[in-house]
Amino acid sequence: MEFQCASIWGVDYNDATSDLGKDQVGYSVQVDTNEGKHVHEFFLALAACNTIVPLVIDTSDPNVKLVDYQGESPDEQALVYAAAAYGFMLIERTSGHIVIDIQGERQRFNVLGLHEFDSDRKRMSVILGCPDKTFKVFVKGADTTMFSVIDKRLNLDIIRATEAHIHAYSSLGLRTLVVGMRELSASEFERWHSSFEAASTALIGRAALLRKVAGNIENNLIILGASGIEDKLQQGVPEAIESLRTAGIQVWVLTGISKKQPYPLATHQSF
Incomplete structure (x- = not known):
C-alpha cells in the first residue's frame, strides 16, 4: 500500500501537482490560516485514528532514531507513514495516550476511547483529550x-x-477513505464516556452495545477530506497474470486479504 494523494477541505492535493507531492517530504503546515487548520486536523486524524504501534529503533547515530509502524492493516500503515512524512509523526502509544511529534513539537493526546472498524459501520473512530483541554x-x-x-x-x-475527488481517485484504481471530525462539548463527552464504560464492561451483548455507542458519537461530523492509496501488485504478479491470459486461462482477482508490505522507516532526529 502506498499513499498517493489526498483531498483536504475541498482541495485536490494530487501527488504530482500539489504541495503534498511525494517530493515534498517535510511539508510545513501553517495553522494560522483557515486552510492550514484543516490540513492540520486531517493529518492529525491520520496519525491518531488507528491501531498502529510505533517501534523505536536505535541507529549508529545516538541523535537519530528510526520509527517503524506495526499493525494488522496495510492501509493504516500507509496513512500513518504519510502523516509522518508531512510532520505528524506518531512516536508513542500506550493504552491511555499517544504522543505525536507535530513538526518538531511533541504533543500528548489522551486516548479516551477507540471504536474499531467493523463490517457494519465500515468506519472507526477515536476520542481524544487534546493538549488544549478540548x-x-x-x-x-x-x-x-x-x-x-x-x-x-x-x-x-x-x-x-x-465526492468528486473520491470518484476521480477511484477511477484511477486507488483505495479511498473519508476523514471527518468534530469537537465535543463537556456534557456530550460525559454522556458518551458513561455509555462507553457501560458497554465496555457489559457481560452480554457487548459488541452490539459498543456499536450503538459508536453510532451515537459518529454523527454530525465536519468533513476533513479523503485519501487515495495505491494497492500495488507484488513483484511478478502482472507477468503471471499475462501468462495465464495468453494460455487462455480466465483470471479472477479477489481482494480483501492483504499480506504485510515493507515500508521505509520514518526518521526522527534528536528523539
Whole structure:
C-alpha cells in the first residue's frame, strides 16, 4: 500500500501537482490560516485514528532514531507513514495516550476511547483529550458510510468537491477513505464516556452495545477530506497474470486479504 494523494477541505492535493507531492517530504503546515487548520486536523486524524504501534529503533547515530509502524492493516500503515512524512509523526502509544511529534513539537493526546472498524459501520473512530483541554472525535471510513454521518448542513460545496475527488481517485484504481471530525462539548463527552464504560464492561451483548455507542458519537461530523492509496501488485504478479491470459486461462482477482508490505522507516532526529 502506498499513499498517493489526498483531498483536504475541498482541495485536490494530487501527488504530482500539489504541495503534498511525494517530493515534498517535510511539508510545513501553517495553522494560522483557515486552510492550514484543516490540513492540520486531517493529518492529525491520520496519525491518531488507528491501531498502529510505533517501534523505536536505535541507529549508529545516538541523535537519530528510526520509527517503524506495526499493525494488522496495510492501509493504516500507509496513512500513518504519510502523516509522518508531512510532520505528524506518531512516536508513542500506550493504552491511555499517544504522543505525536507535530513538526518538531511533541504533543500528548489522551486516548479516551477507540471504536474499531467493523463490517457494519465500515468506519472507526477515536476520542481524544487534546493538549488544549478540548475533546474531539476523529473518524475515518468508507465513503458509503461516512457521507451518511457528515453534517450536510455545513460546507456543502466542500462535501461535493470531496465526492468528486473520491470518484476521480477511484477511477484511477486507488483505495479511498473519508476523514471527518468534530469537537465535543463537556456534557456530550460525559454522556458518551458513561455509555462507553457501560458497554465496555457489559457481560452480554457487548459488541452490539459498543456499536450503538459508536453510532451515537459518529454523527454530525465536519468533513476533513479523503485519501487515495495505491494497492500495488507484488513483484511478478502482472507477468503471471499475462501468462495465464495468453494460455487462455480466465483470471479472477479477489481482494480483501492483504499480506504485510515493507515500508521505509520514518526518521526522527534528536528523539
